[in-house]
Amino acid sequence: MRLSRYFIPTVKETPKEAQEISHILLLKAGLIKPLMSGIYEYLPLGLKVITKIQQIIREEMNQINGQELLLPILTGRELWEETNRWNTFGNEMFKLKDRNDRDMCLAPTHEEIITDLARREIQSYRQLPQIWYQLQTKFRDEPRPRGAVLRMRQFIMKDSYSLDRNEEGLEESFQMHREAYSRIFRRCGLDTVVVGASSGLMGGSASDEFMFLSESGEDSIALCNTCDYAANVEVAATRLKPIQGDKEEITEVHTPVPGTVEAVANLLAKPKEFFIKSLLYIGNNEPIFVLVRGDHEVNETKLAGILGHQFRIANPDEAKNITGADIGYISPIRLENVEIYVDVNLKDCKGMITGANKNEYHFAGVSIERDINPKQFVDIITANEGDPCPQCSGGSLCIKKAIELAHLFKLGTKYSQSMKCFFTDSDGTEKPVIMGSYGIGVERIMAAVIDKYHDSAGIQWPISIAPFLVHLIPLDLTFEDVKNISERIYEELSENDISTLIDDRDERPGFKFKDADLIGIPIQIIVGKRSLQNGCCEIKLRKEDRKHSVSPNEVILFVRNLIEEERKQYAR
RNA sequence: CGGGGCGUAGCGCAGUUUGGUAGCGCGCUUGGUUCGGGACCAAGAGGCCGGAGGUUCAAAUCCUCUCGCCCCGACCA
Known part of the structure; x- marks a missing residue:
């Protein structure tokens, strides 16, 4: 491809809206352009990268017998009513009406569509298992899009769905996906951490996320420094040592602060x-106390899972009415008729301090066992940096920021039950199909790769997903030799199916170098009169400073070897 | 949805406090000189100052209302 005719609108100045490195470089290198909040145009160079990533995904999905299909984006309300997600997705779903005033939506995900397809077509255990996948645009009206492609309202997802006969089958499909995903990310040059996660709106029994560690990430994950424990902080547990305070008896302490x-x-x-932090929530119009240790926070994702219904933090008036004191001086101690959930880490704690239900007074010497009557001890806190690992002895947790690249769900029968997707098993009985769903954020891979592979001058694409393999830079085209030799090299590379971008623009050397480094094509070939005087041109990897002097006749061979060496690093 | 910031030429910004000819840098066009890390000279083109209303002799500037974008938080596969 000739750069003089190729559309790569690079920009010298950093766009003011961009904060994250991937965002900055996506814009500067001319890969994407913003259209609206959370909606981007993919320009030729960006699309090439996305296509490369998609190709790797296809290869690995096909490897586990995944079958590619393509489902509609525009869907009717009825299917979503069957699972109640027309409501539970809420404002995140783009809704519209057709000319006959029928409710439609742009699919934010495709469980309902796939389940509908399956229930119409799958009748027998003989047709199972199936893995169906697609690379499809998704629409989600995110409350806050950010970081360019990190959180978008329109984005590309590889989503696959497994249909199995039983739990063992699901387990197998799940494991196959995990392994396929590991290979996908490795081939893209990314190291990932697999963490246990919350399944949220998708439902189901278990879910794993593939996380890429990055300060740009929106998620926090807890990793043990000793064993292999890894979990999203939304679900991460810990095991704190019970506190044994010095006071035995409850006493009132004046605390005028x-x-x-x-x-x-x-x-x-x-x-x-x-301290015991006593938080008052309201759920089903009833007061609910949640007690956690003073140095930790309540994890509302966990709380939602425990309560199973809507809740909110009580407002100051409600707190005063229920306890007689202002927030800050409250606790369930000596209160009647309140539900109390106590964090499991408070079990057996003694000599604790908490609110006395009287302004400017606290109780000291509180014993959980003696003074509190919990409905349940539950895991309800967010783990902090340095907390003990819940899985091993002696390990402690590190909290890291991460980008969620993929999420795998064991859906079980959530969709097949509610949508009546049944098959007849070998024993003649009718059973719901056991399902899994597995998403990958395609653009997030692109962002993560930029996050990992860049320097101050620009991107350094791994060869596996690079938009071109070679960037050919002739300097000073007014020199006949430079022009002829670079054209010859360009033709040879093209004949050898080595995708090449030749900078045939009438620009100064520095300008071309800067653009080349910004765009980040992995192999650069520089043809200039200076080195041609020694009968050579120069070949270098974008990610290295070292330049190799190579005779024009040997360029193809040299480049082939380079490509081969580079490819090894991103092999399956 | 709460808090903060910002909309002026394709991009980055100044001008707004104190109303009075719309500016700078980059980019773009033409000509010339340059040519191994984003060159230089000269001459140009390009803006209803996000939009609507209002105040005023006069509004980018003051007032009201709106639309949009970014960041933080809440929320969220």
Whole structure:
């Protein structure tokens, strides 16, 4: 491809809206352009990268007997009513009406569509298992799109769905996906961490996420520094040692400071872990106390899972009515008729401090076992950096930011039950199909790769997903030799199916070098009169400083070897 | 949805406090000189100052209302 005729609108100045490195470079290198909030145009160079990523995904999905299909984006309301997701997706779903005033939506995901297809076509266990996948645009009206392609309202997802006869089959499909995904990310040059996660709106029994560690990430994950424990902080557990405070009896302590754990801890000169944070929630119009240790926060994702119904934090008036004190001085101690959920890490704690239900007073010497009557001990806190690992002894947790690249769900029968997707098993009985769903964010891979492979000058594409393999840079085209030799090399590369971008523009050398480094094509060939005087041109990898002097006749051979060497790093 | 910031030439910005000819850098066009890390000279083109209303002799500037974008938070596969 000739750069003089190729559309790569690079920009020298950093766009003001971009914060994350991937966002900045996607715009500067002319890969994408914004159209609206969370909606982008993919320009030729960006599309080439996306296509490469998709090709790797296809190869690995086909390898596990996945079958590619393509489902509609525009769908009717009825299917979504069957699973109640017309409502539960809420504002995140783009909804519209057709000319006959029928409710439609742009599919945010495709469980309902795939289940509908399956229930019409799958009758017998003989037709199972199946893995169906697609590379399809999804629409989600995100409340806050960010970081260019990190969170978009229109994006490409590879989503696949497994249909199995039983739990064992699901387990197998799930494992196959995990392995395929590992290979996909490895081939794209990314290292990932697989973490346990919350299944949220998708439902189902278990879910794993493939995470790429990055400060640009929106998710936080907890990793053990000793064993292999890894979980999204939304679900990460910990195992804190029970606190044994010094006071045995409950006593009232005057605490004339704002009722935060911080302030009272300072006043009493006690570390925060000696406190019980008592939070009052309202759910089903009933007060619910949630108790956690003073140095930790309530994890509302976990709370949602425990309560199984809607809830919200109580407002100051409600708190006062229920306890007689302002928020900050409250606790369930000596209160009647309140549901109490206590974090499991508070079990057996003694000598604790918490609100006395009287303004500017706290109780000291509280014993969980003696003074609190919980409905249930539950895992309800967000793990902090340095907390003990819940899985091994001696390990502690690190909290890292990460980009969620993929999410795998064991859906079980959630969709097949509600949508009546049944098959007849070998014993003649009718059973619901056991399902799994497995998504990959295609553009997020692109962003993660840029996040990992760049320097101050621009992108350094791994050869496996690079938009071109070779960037050929003739300097000073007014020199006949430079022009002729670079044209010859260009033709040879093309004949050998080595995708090449030749910078045939009438620009100064520095300009061409800067563009080449910004775009980040992995192999650069420089043809200039200076090195031609020694009978050579120069070949270098974008990611290295080292230049190789190579005779024009040997360029093809040299480049072939380079490509082969590079490819090894991103092999399956 | 809450908080903050911003909409002026294709891009990045100044001008708004204190109303009075719309500017700068990059990019673009033409000509010339240059040519191994985003050159230089000269001459040009290009803007209803996001939109609508209002105040005023006069509005990019003041007032009201709107639309959009970005960041933080909430929310979220």
